[in-house]
Amino acid sequence: MCASVKYNIRGPALIPRMKTKHRIYYITLFSIVLLGLIATGMFQFWPHSIESSSDWNVEKRSIRDVPVVHLPADSPVPERGDLSCRMHTCFDVYRCGFNPKNKIKVYIYALKKYVDDLGVPVGNTISREYNELLTAISDSDYYTDDISRACLFVPSIDVLNQNTLRIKETAQALAQLSRWDRGTNHLLFNMLPGGPPDYNTALDVPRDRALLAGGGFSTWTYRQGYDVSIPVYSPLSAEVNLPEKGPGLRQYFLLSSQMGLHAEYREDLEALQAKHGNSVLVLDKCTNLSEGVVSIRKRCHKHQVFDYPQVLQEATFCVVLRGARLGQAVLSDVLRAGCVPVIIADSYVLPFSEVLDWKRASVMVPEDKMSEVYSILQSTPQRQIEEMQRQARWFWEAYFQSIKAIALATLQIINDRIYPYAAISYEDWNDPPAVKWSSVSNPLFLPLIPPQSQGFTAIVLTYDRVESLFRVITEVSKVPSLSKLLVVWNNQNKNPPEESLWPKIRVPLKVVRTAENKLSNRFFPYDEIETEAVLAIDDDIIMLTSDELQFGYEVWREFPDRLVGYPGRLHLWDHEMSKWKYESEWTNEVSMVLTGAAFYHKYFNYLYTYKMPGDIKNWVDAHMNCEDIAMNFLVANITGKAVIKVTPRKKFKCPECTAIDGLSLDQTHMVERSECINKFASVFGTMPLKVVEHRADPVLYKDDFPEKLKSFPNIGSL
């Protein structure tokens, strides 16, 4: 609208100057405008190419309709794979660029059918599994349809099984992909490499710098840190319904279920069976079954017929022996049955070995030790066997179960190489969910006693009790290890007293004003806190002696990952009410300390402010209560450790509040605190608090020893 106004203003002014112009000028102008109009109209109503292609893609199509590409016999063939390739030499990381989500972008080439000069197809257009694999990638967060923004390219040329393709022609098909560029950043998936007679352990198709996700790599062909070793998918995973069977010793100690084993290996296995009797079972294909029975699902021992893969569930250990190829689909079936695979395949690079810890789920036996397999396995303790069985099953569920699982794990591995600072940890890859749930990883795991010289920062939360605050400041400043004092001024309606009125102390004193009167402000990780140790102290805690506080700091140094406080409290299970109860009586046990005065690591301030589970933080601020219980929960939950109660102190007596410290008030207080515990326990999903029966006292506390020789003689009483 704005532009049109301008034009109208300018229009009349132009006309007088036009008078001198030639007539032809106007005709030209007119026709140009007319042409422009027609062109615009055409542009408006012409079907847009982008949208039309999307329509073409969304609609369901048949494989038979995919475009056919003719490959001339002399079209270029890529170089053979470069064995020296590493991520920082052969991979173009610039394509992956900066990415706030730390996720690579994967592009999939459109499906085409490649034929040679004579019209003979180069290979199977696409197999069921490869179609599933590409669908899985396409459905994942990695997928992009924008080829120019992609970091990784996945050709739709199916090379899962080398037997189904023509090697040279497939290579030519790869080479003519639009972004091939010597195969840089291209990922090929292959499960069955090599072919007779020599069965190479990697795909024979020349592929230059392309990454290979291959099943059956040997250490000689695997480019560590570049290729990805993947499982050979077992189609039985989808076909057969096999209910999970728990771990434990099973009917057969050792089972071999593979068909088509080499005669020498079979002899070795049968010798084992002869030696150890019924605990070893060696199966073979069934020869005398009537026609029509699916032989892949049956195994025989002499005349006994077994169902496969069900029979795997009857064995503790299952042999996974190499055939002509190193990678065997039976590994997947064995893992699924919760049978511990005994892998006998020298130099085999196990699936996802870059991230999976196979020692936890399998036993590897050198080929020349095959005759000793039984005795090697027998030395495994029962508990370890069960652990391995659980781990085997978990590996199958997470990484073998479906083509999708295989594809996503492969991409995750490549993703972790490109964004190493966002990589998934060993525990995330390997720990089964049950372990992840029950284990605790202490954020301060290093046994380290911080030097005394670091000192601590005292944080006093105050609202308006200035007189009491000043007394606390004066008292705390007497503690030798105090290095800084921080007053958190939580009153927005009143300014803190002038600087000249504050007590003069030997350490820096800093006042922080808050935006809102919230209890959580006391646990904020202020930049002003430079020490690791923080002493949270209320503005009315004046009864703690300097010795007591200094000793508290010394105790914190020995337990820097715990809450170290003075009065202790306890949580109890109320059987009648079936809920938790807060206890402040003089008990023999402690599970919490009050943060009216407590030492703890500054990192817990960060956790309290940013990582508190659920709505606990808001709940505390809304109720103006229980911030200390929340802190106790938080620390106990993340460290798995109990608090340390220091010295006999049982309660903080504040002289001013004795008057209102009536019985009824006390009871509502207790009810509220109990409610907090129940609320927090439900948010955490567990009761993290740990009960202990000890407290920390100075070594010579109440010992028969001259008081003046004691380091901390002035430890207050109750």
Next chain:
Amino acid sequence: MQLWRRKSLWLALSASWLLILLGVFPLLRVAVPTKPQPRAPLGWPQWLDTELLQGFSQPEDLLEDDTQPSPVPHKGSCDWGTCFDTSKCRGSDFKVFVYPAAGPISEMHCRLLASLEGSRYHTSSPTEACLLLLLSSNNHARGCSMTVPLEWNGGRNHLLLHLHPAPCPWTVQLGQAIVAEANPPVNTFRPGFDVALPLLPDNHPFRGGAPGQLQRHSPHPRVALLALAQERGGWHIAGTNSSACPWAGHCEQDPGSKQTQPGTAIPNATFCLIPGRHPGALHFLQALQAGCIPVLLSPEWELPFSEVIDWTKAAIIADERLPLQVLAALQEMPPSKVLALRQQTQFLWDAYFSSVEKVIYTTLEIIQDRILGASAHPSQLWNSPPGALLALPTFSTNPSDFPFYHLQQGSHLVGRFSALIWVGALSQPPLKLIQAVAGSQYCAQVLILWSSERPPPLKWPETAVPLTVIDGHGKVSARFFPYSAISTDAVLSLDAHSSLSTSEVDFAFVVWQSFPERMVGFLTWSHFWDEARGDWGYTAEKANEFSMVHTSAAFYHRYYHTLFTHSLPKALRTLADETPTCVDVLMNFLVAAVTKLPPIKVPCRKQQQEARPLVAPGAAKPKLAPLAGRDCISQVAAGFGHMPLVSSRLRLDPVLFKDPVSVLRKKYRHLEKG
């Protein structure tokens, strides 16, 4: 004409308006694709005939044929399966033979031989050795010549240990020998066969070694974010707020925001950037020691002990081609991750790198793990404190059997203990003590370690728990032998002379359950540096702090018996046998070296502290003890190479201990008597 002109002009004008309206907006839409209509990404199509697709493999593909499985071709290279003969490494015994030096013996060689001789690996016969260790000489003058030993056998089962980078290529045909060298190039390194060592400075301590320099778990809020390794050595500290990229040659940096500290040997920063091209630089170890998280830019060398150490937990291996991206990632790294990485650097330094001895034992342990196969160290033992050198796989491969991993494992301790009572040469059967200990509700069994020359009595007091007598062979170090009869995690070690009440035992055990990796004791000693003698000493006098607990009455994890017997150098165990007081000191050193934490003291009744003999019973002349004790602590400290003991200033008492409240309220009221 004028009219026509004017008309046509107006027409043209209005037409151009139409043009603008119709044309500009669609053109804009095309020209500015940044705000596209939200549309679903065009995924892989759903084929109509998915059902008709064939599987990638037919049963016959999976079955293969009965072809001879040809050995995988490997072009003369080696891997573990093909080049190492494990048949010589029977059982759990991993024996190593070290070739004597050819020609003038170097100091390093000498110390290595001495160290291995006292270890559990040692054998003096090359024929019974599983591994033959050949220490390559670092004598530049003679070149890299190495005499091929008699038992060379193509290098089979040989370990070529090259602690310093080779100034020239190997002259001997390596053949099937395992090569352990510093910073091996990725291209020639044989994963799973060779061992990558760290690059050690020439003056690296042989034993003990400097502890990590990290003094804080979390970085100081004002510490620099980055320190850059400089080619000529030393570090360059980049400013905290450096948003510009700090790479030399990549971009210029504001000179105001940096402070060059020439010759800074130890970087004081959160992250340490180390270029991957200069394997000769010592920066990597310096960063580890300083607790500065190493950020390795496309390293072209194999990281030390990468076979077992999970470096992703302690370092960041980034691509040097994306400097800005790396910098952004470092700046945005969450505090929890920084915290974890920092601590891991320190743990790894202390566990595997701080001394030459640790580096060598780690190498041997890696090779032993390969031989052990399924019963090797689980990854967790390598990668969490105290580390694999102190967590022996011969004890167990299940982390929850050790005292260190309960929290990580989510496992629980068995709530019982075994009392192990050592009866020395002159002692009487400790009948009263047996009654008191067996009276504890947590006691699972009583074991009597009979070391007296007199035969044990036939009749023992009736106890509620089983009582077993074990022959102690008269040796003091037999006290800490891992007897298979010890069935519980907790051991209560006692002397026949100890006197404890049931209540004391109960409380101490409950405390121990909170600290299963530490020793929990009643009587304490403290060590001190004796300026006058220039040596360590220790005292049993009452003091405000302590660093050792007396093992004549202490709870600890049974794993320490295994560690004491199998990991301590032979010389130290002999010392303990010869000077019985020393056994206490030795055990305290061992536990402190493992945990890096002080033991825990619990209260005991007063008179015992005074009546307690200074030396372990059995030593004939107690008067000599202080002097002997002094020598003992200095000898043990020399054996460890450093002083691991840590002092504590606290005692753990029952919650209501000596409080002025009714005795009836107190659970451990008997503790206060006397």
